[in-house]
Amino acid sequence: MHNEPLAYRMRPRNLNEVIGQQHIVGKDTALYKMIHNGHVPSMLLYGEPGIGKTSIAYAIAGSSKLPFFALNATSAGKKDVEQIVSEARIAGKVLLFLDEIHRFNKLQQDTLLPHVENGSIVLIGATTENPFHDVNPAIRSRCGEILQLKRHTQDDIEQLVDNALNDAERGLGKENIAITNEQITKIAIASNGDARKALTLLESIFYASDEVDGQAIVEDHIIEHLSKRIGVYGDKGGSHFYNLLSALQKSVRGSDTNAAIYYLAHLLENGDLIAVCRRLLVMAYEDIGLANPAVGAHVYAATESAKTLGLPEARIPLASAVIEMCLSPKSNSAYSALDAATAAIHEGKTGDIPPHLRDAHYAGAQVLGHVGYQYPHDYPIGTFGGWVKQEYLPEKLANIEFYKPVLAGEEKRMAGIYDKLKTFKKEK
Structure with missing residues (x-):
C-alpha cells in the first residue's frame, strides 16, 4: 500500500506525460522546444488550485537535466534559500520550484534574486493569486x-482518472475495481476541472467501496456523497473570489440571469456574505441607476435581509435581487456624469463659484457681493415644481455638460425633462 496520496503519485514525470495545458507545454509550444533543447527559463505559473502548476514544474524538472529543488514560500526560511544558493554554487545551475510565491518575503528575495538574475538558479514560481497584484515586481521582472493555466476539460480529467486506474506502478492498476465509464464521467464532472480533486475523489471512492469476491464495487451513491462540495473553490479575498465578483457584476450588466445566478451560487458557497451584499448594492446604482431608481431600495432591503437571516436563508432575498437587476433597464449615466466632472477638475477645468450661489447666511454677505440668488420655488413651472433661469456653474464652465441621459426605463422620462430644461436655458 502506498503512503503518498494518489494525486501525488500520479504527477507527470516529464512534459510528454502532462495532460491538459497544451497551450503552455504542448509539443508545438516555444516552452516545450526550449526545454527539450536544454534551456529552461525562469517563469511564473498562475492559476487556480489543482490545474497543474506543481505538475508542470515537476514535469519540467523531469525533462531537464538540472538538479531540482522545491520549496513552499509559506514555510521556507532564509536558511532554506541559502541552502539552494549553496547547491547552485556547487552545481553551476539548479532548478527551484517555489510554490505560493506571492508569499515570498523580502529577506528571502534579497538572498535569492541575485542568483536568479545571473542564471545560476532557474526559478519556477507558482501562485493562485494574480501575479500582477500579488507577486513582488522584483520577482516578476526576473521571470x-x-x-x-486553464482549468482541465472534462476529457482531460477522464483521461487522468483512466490513467490512474490502469497504472500498476503508481496508480490503482493492481487493484480489482469495478467502475463504469459513466462513473468516471461523474467523477470528472464533480471535480470541476481540478485534477487533484479528481484523483483524491477517485482514491476516496476506492477506499469507501464495498469489496465483493475480491473486487471493489463502485456505487453511484458513494460518488455523489463524496463529491458534494468538491467543485467549490475561492479563498475569501483571493484573486479567484474577486474574479467571481467581477463575473457576477458583468453577467448582471449583460442581463444574463443564468450566469448571474451561477456566480452568485458560487460566491455564497464560499461564504463571504458581506462582500457579496456590498457588490450587489454597488451594482444597483452603477449598472441600473436612473433607469430604475427603485432597484437601489429593493437591493438594499434584500442585502439587509440577507445579513439578518444569514446563510443559507440569505440566498433567498439575494436571488430575487439578482434576477430583478438582470431584467431591469440599465443606465450608468449618473456615475459616468460624476466621473466626467471629477476628470474635468483634475484637468484644471475649474472656476469661481458664482457670487449669487455663495453662502449668504451671515451679516456682511451683501458687502462681499453674495447677492442675486433667485429661489426656484418662487417660480412654479407646470407640474415640475419650481425653476428659474440662472447660472449655476462657474463662468469658465458655463454650458458644459457632464450628464448624458440613457433613454431606458424611468430615465427616458427624466431625459425628456432634462432636454426641456435645456431649451428653457437657451431662451432669452
Missing part, C-alpha cells in the same frame, strides 16, 4: 514568462 521571462507569466503563464496562465
Whole structure:
C-alpha cells in the first residue's frame, strides 16, 4: 500500500506525460522546444488550485537535466534559500520550484534574486493569486514568462482518472475495481476541472467501496456523497473570489440571469456574505441607476435581509435581487456624469463659484457681493415644481455638460425633462 496520496503519485514525470495545458507545454509550444533543447527559463505559473502548476514544474524538472529543488514560500526560511544558493554554487545551475510565491518575503528575495538574475538558479514560481497584484515586481521582472493555466476539460480529467486506474506502478492498476465509464464521467464532472480533486475523489471512492469476491464495487451513491462540495473553490479575498465578483457584476450588466445566478451560487458557497451584499448594492446604482431608481431600495432591503437571516436563508432575498437587476433597464449615466466632472477638475477645468450661489447666511454677505440668488420655488413651472433661469456653474464652465441621459426605463422620462430644461436655458 502506498503512503503518498494518489494525486501525488500520479504527477507527470516529464512534459510528454502532462495532460491538459497544451497551450503552455504542448509539443508545438516555444516552452516545450526550449526545454527539450536544454534551456529552461525562469517563469511564473498562475492559476487556480489543482490545474497543474506543481505538475508542470515537476514535469519540467523531469525533462531537464538540472538538479531540482522545491520549496513552499509559506514555510521556507532564509536558511532554506541559502541552502539552494549553496547547491547552485556547487552545481553551476539548479532548478527551484517555489510554490505560493506571492508569499515570498523580502529577506528571502534579497538572498535569492541575485542568483536568479545571473542564471545560476532557474526559478519556477507558482501562485493562485494574480501575479500582477500579488507577486513582488522584483520577482516578476526576473521571470521571462507569466503563464496562465486553464482549468482541465472534462476529457482531460477522464483521461487522468483512466490513467490512474490502469497504472500498476503508481496508480490503482493492481487493484480489482469495478467502475463504469459513466462513473468516471461523474467523477470528472464533480471535480470541476481540478485534477487533484479528481484523483483524491477517485482514491476516496476506492477506499469507501464495498469489496465483493475480491473486487471493489463502485456505487453511484458513494460518488455523489463524496463529491458534494468538491467543485467549490475561492479563498475569501483571493484573486479567484474577486474574479467571481467581477463575473457576477458583468453577467448582471449583460442581463444574463443564468450566469448571474451561477456566480452568485458560487460566491455564497464560499461564504463571504458581506462582500457579496456590498457588490450587489454597488451594482444597483452603477449598472441600473436612473433607469430604475427603485432597484437601489429593493437591493438594499434584500442585502439587509440577507445579513439578518444569514446563510443559507440569505440566498433567498439575494436571488430575487439578482434576477430583478438582470431584467431591469440599465443606465450608468449618473456615475459616468460624476466621473466626467471629477476628470474635468483634475484637468484644471475649474472656476469661481458664482457670487449669487455663495453662502449668504451671515451679516456682511451683501458687502462681499453674495447677492442675486433667485429661489426656484418662487417660480412654479407646470407640474415640475419650481425653476428659474440662472447660472449655476462657474463662468469658465458655463454650458458644459457632464450628464448624458440613457433613454431606458424611468430615465427616458427624466431625459425628456432634462432636454426641456435645456431649451428653457437657451431662451432669452
